[in-house]
Amino acid sequence: MLNVNGQLAWMIMELPAPVLFLASYHTSRSGDPEWSHPTVFMLLALFTGHYVNRAVVSPLRTPSRSPSHVIVPICAIIFNTMNASLMGTFFAFISNSPPDLTRPCALPRSAQFWMGIIMFILGLVSNVWHDEILLRLRKNPDSPSALSHSTSTLLNKGSRRTDIAAKPKYSIPYGGLYRFVSYPNYLSEWFEWLGFAIASSALTQCGGLYTPPWMFLAAELAVMLPRAIRGHAWYRERFGERYPSKRKAIFPALL
Template identity: 25%
Template sequence: MQCTQNLDFYMSILLFIVGLLFLLRQLTEPAGYGKHVQRKAKQMSILIPAKYGWFIQELPSFLVPLMVILYNQDWDTMGCKMVFFMFCGHYFQRTFIYSSLTRGRPTPLHIVVLAVVFCSYNGFLQGHCMVYVAVYPQDWYMDIRFTSGAIIFCFGMGINIHSDYILRKLRKPSEVTYRIPQGGMFNYVSGANFLGEIVEWFGYAVATWSLPAFAFALFTLCFIGPRAYHHHRFYLQEFKDYPKERRALIPFIF
């Protein structure tokens, strides 16, 4: 058990360090995918249609923890249930539903490859912790950490899915024109979809009360938090009538 605990500890620390490095990298320049793919990069990169890119890169986050669960003979535990219904539930939606509906721009191949590596790593880390390390009392579902975390998770997931729906409806499948998103949390922040996902994973971290989950939540904040800022700056430059009261990521604050 000590060996597996050490494994999760060091993998979590590495995940957090990588998140900080991404944060420092994006202080001046956003990650090069979506609307932030530079024209020169488009010409030099192999581009994959958004539907296939999202499916390929998100699939490991669903399959890897599922395989870890199924490999364990005693899989009917609270930890297994949480990683399956919460973590795998999110990535089932992202892999099989979001990817089939997205109207995003093509993604560079190297971004997809890096995402596959990360999703495999994180999927194993979260699944391994919940299956082999985390131990919960039988009444954990009554614990304030679980109940509050589950509520926060569902709230964030709702924001994320609704925001993706709003973005999808901004243009027809063949269009590439950008428009100002309106409705839902977009009335308050430019990165409503990012806000929803950040809230979601912090809810998961509270519900599971595990180091790997908190490391992933912090990684998510470091990775897509700056992206919300760059989206906000893009909208301000692109649209003269962009709502001035709208913030980047945190309503009324930032």
């Protein structure tokens, strides 16, 4: 009851982010077009690219998602609406500022900007890669690279194929940072947005850690860290001794 299709819910709750981000930026802009601010345009492109992958590409490639309670997409839509609007307005403010404040010309600020850009790209690649590992497990939970575990008792050899297909399976993912943590995709996403916040801070002297990029990173940590800890505990309960004993929840060797 009150559950909605998982794929549809995911797309609906993520699509407002890129749309409202660009809309709020455009409506808050004044003066020259964003092409006169290449550093701002790069950050616009990175934010939009992340959410296009998240809202469109990823769900279209995913075989299925579990049904979601209607409150989940509603809360996500509210959050994405607020975050995207703040982000777009923030970058419009930077674009409306004098050009020397929005182009990192001095060496220290330039180094900070490009370090943030590189961090974002590395985090995005890692995020997509580890999501791809999970995607392969969903498509083929019996692959040699995964350890599958049925949610019910093991089936006899004579069981029908339809019965086997009806039994949902969970698998232990391996590869990449899964060697160290249960949620490398979360860790990679945080690294993305840390780089985004660092690059954004190089473009303005206003706000410090109280700007939308830093506030977004803090919100992601607050929401996703408890989820990773609970998920890690679920993995250990589900697989017991078969789950890698040295694998942590989210931070290698720490937590």
